[in-house]
Amino acid sequence: xxxxxxxxxxxxxxxxxxxxxxxxxxxxxxxxxxxxxxxxxxxxxxxxxxxxxxxxxxxxxxxxxxxxxxxxxxxxxxxxxxxxxxxxxxxxxxxxxxxxxxxxxxxxxxxxxxxxxxxxxxxxxxxxxxxxxxxxxxxxxxxxxxxxxxxxxxxxxxxxxxxxxxxxxxxxxxxxxxxxxxxxxxxxxxxxxxxxxxxxxxxxxxxxxxxxxxxxxxxxxxxxxxxxxxxxxxxxxxxxxxxxxxxxxxxxxxxxxxxxxxxxxxxxxxxxxxxxxxxxxxxxxxxxxxxxxxxxxxxxxxx
Numbered sequence: 001x002x003x004x005x006x007x008x009x010x011x012x013x014x015x016x017x018x019x020x021x022x023x024x025x026x027x028x029x030x031x032x033x034x035x036x037x038x039x040x041x042x043x044x045x046x047x048x049x050x051x052x053x054x055x056x057x058x059x060x061x062x063x064x065x066x067x068x069x070x071x072x073x074x075x076x077x078x079x080x081x082x083x084x085x086x087x088x089x090x091x092x093x094x095x096x097x098x099x100x101x102x103x104x105x106x107x108x109x110x111x112x113x114x115x116x117x118x119x120x121x122x123x124x125x126x127x128x129x130x131x132x133x134x135x136x137x138x139x140x141x142x143x144x145x146x147x148x149x150x151x152x153x154x155x156x157x158x159x160x161x162x163x164x165x166x167x168x169x170x171x172x173x174x175x176x177x178x179x180x181x182x183x184x185x186x187x188x189x190x191x192x193x194x195x196x197x198x199x200x201x202x203x204x205x206x207x208x209x210x211x212x213x214x215x216x217x218x219x220x221x222x223x224x225x226x227x228x229x230x231x232x233x234x235x236x237x238x239x240x241x242x243x244x245x246x247x248x249x250x251x252x253x254x255x256x257x258x259x260x261x262x263x264x265x266x267x268x269x270x271x272x273x274x275x276x277x278x279x280x281x282x283x284x285x286x287x288x289x290x291x292x293x294x295x296x297x298x299x300x301x302x303x
Contacts, residue, residue: 001173004032006102006133008093011037011053011062015108017140019070021149021292022106025136026075028151028177033077034100035063038092041085056083090127097133109137109286109293134170137286137293149292151178155260157185157251160223164266167296171264172231174294181237183258184227185251186220188213193246217242248284255289263291266298 007022009015026033037059053059063079071077080100086092097105105127127135140147156171158164168184175182191202191209202209224240231238239258243250255263267282286293 001170001177002029002031002104004034004100004102005104005106006034006036006093006097006100007106008036008038008089009063009066011059014140016066016070017147018106018108018136018138019066021136021138021147023071023075024149024151025104025106026071026077031075031104033067033071033075034102035067035077035079036082036093036096037063037079038082038089038096039085040089041087056081093127094132102133104134104136106136106138109139132297134297135295137295139286139290139292147290147292150261151180153181153183153258153260153262155183155185155251155255155258155263157187157247157263157265158224158227159186160220163298165227166298167264167266167294168227168231170294170296172235174262174264175235179236180261181239182231182235183254183260184224184238184240185243185254186224186241187243187245187247187250188217188220189246190244213244217244248281248288251281251285252288255285255291260289260291262294263289264294264296267295 002025005022005026007018022033025031037053039054039056039059053062059081060079063081067077067079080096082092082096093105096102107127127133138147138149151174154171154175156168158168171182174180189198191206191213194202194209198209220242221240224242228238228240241254243254251263254260263285265282265285282293282295
């Protein structure tokens with residue numbers, strides 16, 4: 001499934017915190033790994049408090065050293081330095097991913113302005129917004145140390161939309177390869193957590209809204225049963241749950257409750273990463289769980 005990983009590095013210790021996760025995936029899937037450094041036009045002198053690599057020879061020596069010390073001999077790890085200065089690092093990362101035929105980009109989640117700024121105003125946002133290649137966003141462990149990816153329990157939030165369920169086959173393959181347990185989750189709003197036009201309708205028709213939400217809860221349980229049956233019997237273990245409340249909060253609570261090691265999300269790119277429900281759910285989850293997020297790009301049929 002993940003035959004070729006692309007790991008962008010800027011020379012900082014923070015960016016290197018993704019290396020254990022990349023190594024874990026490469027070992028399980030026998031993946032090739034390409035370490036990438038881009039020379040940025042008008043690059044800052046420092047990145048994440050460390051000197052920014054702007055020299056081609058220095059960048060090559062750095063990536064060669066990382067490939068040697070971060071990956072065992074059985075993992076095919078190479079590197080590439082793009083020497084022509086680029087203005088948009090995120091866009092160039094995706095362009096390289098497509099050119100090199102990589103099927104997963106592994107990146108750190110924390111940027112200079114904090115996680116929300118990182119997702120919505122900088123490199124990771126540029127990468128995810130293009131919606132071309134799956135992205136694994138890996139947070140560093142406490143103290144900025146690398147986070148080991150154990151991948152024993154995978155949480156997959158769903159909403160019943162077939163387009164948004166495209167992450168489920170990926171999660172299932174991860175489960176089979178890594179012998180991980182799957183937890184499928186659907187969240188149904190309560191009346192008080194509805195927003196926009198749905199909240200307005202709820203105020204006008206409270207009884208009908210309550211009945212509809214109850215019906216949706218029953219339908220969600222049936223949907224999860226159907227998805228479980230479709231996955232077959234070769235998954236180590238599958239659990240399902242339907243929660244009531246605000247989606248991001250319920251996903252976070254469930255991730256903590258089941259001790260999830262990874263959350264798999266179907267996300268929209270050019271639509272602003274609006275996945276599943278109203279609003280941008282990905283950063284609201286990322287801010288509150290210290291768990292890697294695997295973002296699988298999806299497209300609505302109308303787009």
